[in-house]
Amino acid sequence: MAIKDKKLKMMTLDQLKDRDIGEVGTPERDQYEFELKMEVLGNMIKSVRKERHLTQEQLGQLIGVQKSQISKLERNTKNVTIETILKVFNALKANVKFSVQLDQSDLNIA
Amino acid sequence: MAIKDKKLKMMTLDQLKDRDIGEVGTPERDQYEFELKMEVLGNMIKSVRKERHLTQEQLGQLIGVQKSQISKLERNTKNVTIETILKVFNALKANVKFSVQLDQSDLNIA
DNA sequence: TAAAAAGTTGATTTATATGGAAACTATTTG
DNA sequence: CAAATAGTTTCCATATAAATCAACTTTTTA
Numbered sequence: 390m391a392i393k394d395k396k397l398k399m400m401t402l403d404q405l406k407d408r409d410i411g412e413v414g415t416p417e418r419d420q421y422e423f424e425l426k427m428e429v430l431g432n433m434i435k436s437v438r439k440e441r442h443l444t445q446e447q448l449g450q451l452i453g454v455q456k457s458q459i460s461k462l463e464r465n466t467k468n469v470t471i472e473t474i475l476k477v478f479n480a481l482k483a484n485v486k487f488s489v490q491l492d493q494s495d496l497n498i499a
Numbered sequence: 500m501a502i503k504d505k506k507l508k509m510m511t512l513d514q515l516k517d518r519d520i521g522e523v524g525t526p527e528r529d530q531y532e533f534e535l536k537m538e539v540l541g542n543m544i545k546s547v548r549k550e551r552h553l554t555q556e557q558l559g560q561l562i563g564v565q566k567s568q569i570s571k572l573e574r575n576t577k578n579v580t581i582e583t584i585l586k587v588f589n590a591l592k593a594n595v596k597f598s599v600q601l602d603q604s605d606l607n608i609a
Numbered sequence: 610t611a612a613a614a615a616g617t618t619g620a621t622t623t624a625t626a627t628g629g630a631a632a633c634t635a636t637t638t639g
Numbered sequence: 640c641a642a643a644t645a646g647t648t649t650c651c652a653t654a655t656a657a658a659t660c661a662a663c664t665t666t667t668t669a
Contacts, residue, residue: 423585433599440601444615458658460617470656471540472578475533484600489543491550491593554645568628570647580626
């Protein structure tokens with residue numbers, strides 16, 4: 390039987406990442422994972438802003454910055470301070486939760 | 500009856516904060532809430548480090564900084580970048596979860 | 610399909626987070 | 640209690656996040 394002989398190769402997404410980007414813990418992989426998170430963060434600002442039916446200019450006015458700054462936070466996001474994140478999501482009336490998971494227990498900030 | 504006449508005054512912690520620090524949305528209150536969060540973050544680094552039985556020096560070596568830098572993150576914390584937070588908790592093998600709560604739905608980063 | 614509105618990008622400035630070095634103050638331990 | 644270890648603080652340099660302005664591109668709408 391074909392299916393028996395074929396020795397199907399299956400891979401999880403993590404296995405693919407390990408192979409193509411690098412193992413967890415290597416600088417390349419850490420870099421990748423970080424950039425991914427920053428991208429998600431940027432997209433999140435954008436989607437919440439849209440949810441609130443605000444333009445970048447309007448959101449900028451709420452926190453006292455130019456629309457170009459908002460654009461950068463949504464797209465160019467390399468690294469951000471917590472303060473900036475909180476300022477933005479505060480203005481968007483969204484609640485930011487930040488938690489640290491340590492084996493069993495969950496410690497919560499904010 | 501004493502208890503009936505006395506008109507007991509009760510206050511929630513939030514009411515106290517509103518009165519003594521300022522209403523939510525005022526610069527004073529926002530500042531206060533932010534500093535509180537930073538303090539909690541610092542304490543969290545410290546407690547997770549202790550959990551792992553590491554000295555500041557050892558944690559520093561894991562991420563390539565001096566012990567004084569760790570001390571600052573644990574105590575003097577005014578503001579931090581996401582990158583720094585992730586670097587530290589990564590080294591402590593703790594999982595950082597960051598989520599944005601928008602009315603009903605929860606959007607998750609990381 | 611123009612004009613207006615919204616969003617992006619690049620060059621630049623300013624503010625500040627990150628970091629080291631060293632001297633100091635606890636805290637621990639033999 | 641003295642020495643060693645751990646943690647803090649101050650002064651300082653450097654890297655970079657935050658922000659503006661202006662010119663540009665993309666999208667929307669009258």
